[in-house]
Amino acid sequence: RMMYPVIRKLQHKRVVLASASPRRQEILSQAGLRFEVVPSRFKEKLNKSSFPTPHAYAIETAKQKALDVARRMHQKDLRTPDIIIGADTIVTIEGLILEKPVDKQDAYWMLSRLNGKEHSVFTGVAIIHCFSQDGQLDVEISQFYEETVVMFSQLSEELLWEYIHSGEPMDKAGGYGIQALGGMLVESIHGDFLNVVGFPLNHFCKKLAELYFPPGAVGLQRVKHDSIPAVDTFENLSEEEGAGLDRGGAQARGTQDAGHDRTAESLPPFPTGLLELIAGFQASKALFTACKLKVFDLLQHEAPLQAVDIASKIDTSEHGTGRLLDVCVALGLLEKTERGYSNSDLAALYLLSDGEFSLHGFIELNDEHTWAAFTHLESDVREGSSRGHRAVGDEAEGLLQDSCPGRDARLCFMRAKHGLAKLTAHQVATALDLSRFTSACHLGGCTGALAHKLAREYPRLTVTVFDLPEVIEHVTCFQPSGPQTEQVSFVPGDFFKDSLPEADLYVLSGILHDWPDEKVHRLLSRISGSCKPGGGLLVAEVALDEDPRAARPGLLRSLSRLLQTQGGERSLTKSRQLLQLHGFTDVQVARTGDVLHVVLATRPAT
Numbered sequence: 001r002m003m004y005p006v007i008r009k010l011q012h013k014r015v016v017l018a019s020a021s022p023r024r025q026e027i028l029s030q031a032g033l034r035f036e037v038v039p040s041r042f043k044e045k046l047n048k049s050s051f052p053t054p055h056a057y058a059i060e061t062a063k064q065k066a067l068d069v070a071r072r073m074h075q076k077d078l079r080t081p082d083i084i085i086g087a088d089t090i091v092t093i094e095g096l097i098l099e100k101p102v103d104k105q106d107a108y109w110m111l112s113r114l115n116g117k118e119h120s121v122f123t124g125v126a127i128i129h130c131f132s133q134d135g136q137l138d139v140e141i142s143q144f145y146e147e148t149v150v151m152f153s154q155l156s157e158e159l160l161w162e163y164i165h166s167g168e169p170m171d172k173a174g175g176y177g178i179q180a181l182g183g184m185l186v187e188s189i190h191g192d193f194l195n196v197v198g199f200p201l202n203h204f205c206k207k208l209a210e211l212y213f214p215p216g217a218v219g220l221q222r223v224k225h226d227s228i229p230a231v232d233t234f235e236n237l238s239e240e241e242g243a244g245l246d247r248g249g250a251q252a253r254g255t256q257d258a259g260h261d262r263t264a265e266s267l268p269p270f271p272t273g274l275l276e277l278i279a280g281f282q283a284s285k286a287l288f289t290a291c292k293l294k295v296f297d298l299l300q301h302e303a304p305l306q307a308v309d310i311a312s313k314i315d316t317s318e319h320g321t322g323r324l325l326d327v328c329v330a331l332g333l334l335e336k337t338e339r340g341y342s343n344s345d346l347a348a349l350y351l352l353s354d355g356e357f358s359l360h361g362f363i364e365l366n367d368e369h370t371w372a373a374f375t376h377l378e379s380d381v382r383e384g385s386s387r388g389h390r391a392v393g394d395e396a397e398g399l400l401q402d403s404c405p406g407r408d409a410r411l412c413f414m415r416a417k418h419g420l421a422k423l424t425a426h427q428v429a430t431a432l433d434l435s436r437f438t439s440a441c442h443l444g445g446c447t448g449a450l451a452h453k454l455a456r457e458y459p460r461l462t463v464t465v466f467d468l469p470e471v472i473e474h475v476t477c478f479q480p481s482g483p484q485t486e487q488v489s490f491v492p493g494d495f496f497k498d499s500l501p502e503a504d505l506y507v508l509s510g511i512l513h514d515w516p517d518e519k520v521h522r523l524l525s526r527i528s529g530s531c532k533p534g535g536g537l538l539v540a541e542v543a544l545d546e547d548p549r550a551a552r553p554g555l556l557r558s559l560s561r562l563l564q565t566q567g568g569e570r571s572l573t574k575s576r577q578l579l580q581l582h583g584f585t586d587v588q589v590a591r592t593g594d595v596l597h598v599v600l601a602t603r604p605a606t
């Protein structure tokens with residue numbers, strides 16, 4: 001059998017797979033790895049909301065699974081394995097983490113969330129090297145995760161239930177098995193198939209290559225005894241397993257703080273998520289800086305490049321540039337080989353200044369304005385708006401209104417809006433059926449990204465983009481070429497003062513959250529006055545959610561709105577009430593993608 005060199009490296013080691021998953025066993029044995037299986041007893045009960053990202057949660061669970069086996073094996077037979085592998089697979093959609101369904105109803109709930117949409121599958125993997133000396137356990141932990149994006153077809157209820165009754169969903173993350181019947185539900189995938197099945201073999205081999213054939217001498221990250229995260233995993237040990245054991249056997253050896261004589265079981269879980277959260281602003285600023293220095297643009301044209309060449313081309317210090325580039329590698333924005341640095345797929349897709357789905361403008365806005373606003377957070381929270389609003393908010397509000405401080409700032413704001421609108425336009429345009437309308441007016445439609453998408457989706461529809469004259473003045477450079485441009489026109493005006501263009505559908509996307517309640521009422525009352533009987537109002541907003549984890553992006557944005565414009569995200573219930581208050585009925589709601597709610601309401605015929 002052909003064996004990948006890194007797998008061969010493990011040939012004479014005692015390798016344990018800490019997993020009961022038959023799929024993981026199959027994938028690793030097909031790869032030629034020899035191992036024993038010792039299923040973990042770690043209960044997957046970590047607090048999901050304490051992790052900044054879903055993958056941080058998956059990695060931590062994988063690590064705890066493997067550590068549980070390490071401790072139990074060490075205590076039980078004192079012949080510690082050399083390597084223990086743990087893994088955890090989760091599905092994420094709309095800010096939620098889905099694991100294995102607990103029953104058929106739960107499987108149905110999961111599958112109907114995934115139905116017709118895109119979701120991500122993350123597998124976190126922990127590779128634990130164990131060392132036993134003087135009866136003590138020492139470990140070195142290496143960990144990584146892999147993401148695969150999966151698109152589900154639109155499926156009927158009947159088909160979902162038939163699939164659920166097959167029994168296949170029950171032991172699978174997200175309630176489906178892509179490798180079997182569940183493959184019929186999947187329209188497309190982007191990324192590693194085996195990652196969805198439960199084990200990212202390719203990334204695993206790369207990780208082993210990093211560990212066993214490091215370019216320099218850098219190898220495993222040795223984790224001190226006292227930082228081995230302890231978890232409550234021993235309650236199920238049989239008497240035989242537990243007999244005569246020193247319960248502190250797996251505990252930290254040589255703790256620095258001898259005064260804290262804690263046992264492993266009494267140590268709290270290692271706060272990986274919290275530590276990532278603490279350092280979160282550093283990662284953002286590193287990304288902002290690399291964008292501002294046009295690192296990704298450069299590497300798109302010339303790659304791979306060494307740090308010294310990048311530094312000379314972007315006119316920065318070699319030392320500082322090298323550090324920044326390595327951080328970008330760690331953040332998954334760049335890739336690094338002996339030949340130099342190049343863009344990761346993520347960077348190539350979203351971080352080029354002229355890419356189709358560029359978030360460059362949004363990053364620039366965050367760097368130049370939101371960042372500054374957040375530096376006043378403490379005083380603004382104390383005062384409810386105030387200083388930050390006066391110092392920074394006026395400027396930010398000016399970006400949205402006619403008192404805009406300058407052309408550059410306005411263009412920065414437009415680029416940010418354009419990038420976000422291109423990302424969400426398809427979801428907003430297709431979330432609900434708009435085919436009964438023939439004319440639409442997108443209020444505050446900025447560069448027209450959503451208007452063009454509406455025109456493409458509904459060939460009978462003409463769309464007027466209504467925005468401030470100083471915005472309309474700059475829209476030309478954002479226009480696509482193609483036939484649907486004839487359906488879209490631009491009209492300058494202020495939706496608080498000027499008469500609104502006639503239309504049978506008004507559209508507000510990401511507008512209401514910019515304004516306090518009093519202005520929202522004024523705007524809705526003007527739209528209600530202009531809307532013909534039978535006409536509609538489509539509102540797309542980042543909505544607050546009942547689930548605190550899913551609500552996080554909305555809540556953070558709400559905080560940022562408070563600082564910048566006095567506006568804020570509103571819950572779906574609030575949005576619905578607002579529309580009803582202004583005479584709209586028949587409110588239909590659709591949740592799209594990760595964060596948006598789209599609401600369509602009708603002005604009744606009187």
Ligand SMILES: O=c1[nH]cc([C@@H]2O[C@H](COP(=O)(O)OP(=O)(O)OP(=O)(O)O)[C@@H](O)[C@H]2O)c(=O)[nH]1
Pocket residue numbers: 018019020021022023024039040044065087088089090100171172173176177178179182196197198199
């Ligand atoms: O398409 C597929 N998606 C997922 C799976 C299987 O789902 C489970 C994921 O659960 P988890 O990571 O918790 O792993 P367990 O099964 O509980 O085993 P442990 O050893 O970790 O306790 C996993 O088995 C995937 O293989 C699938 O089969 N297809």
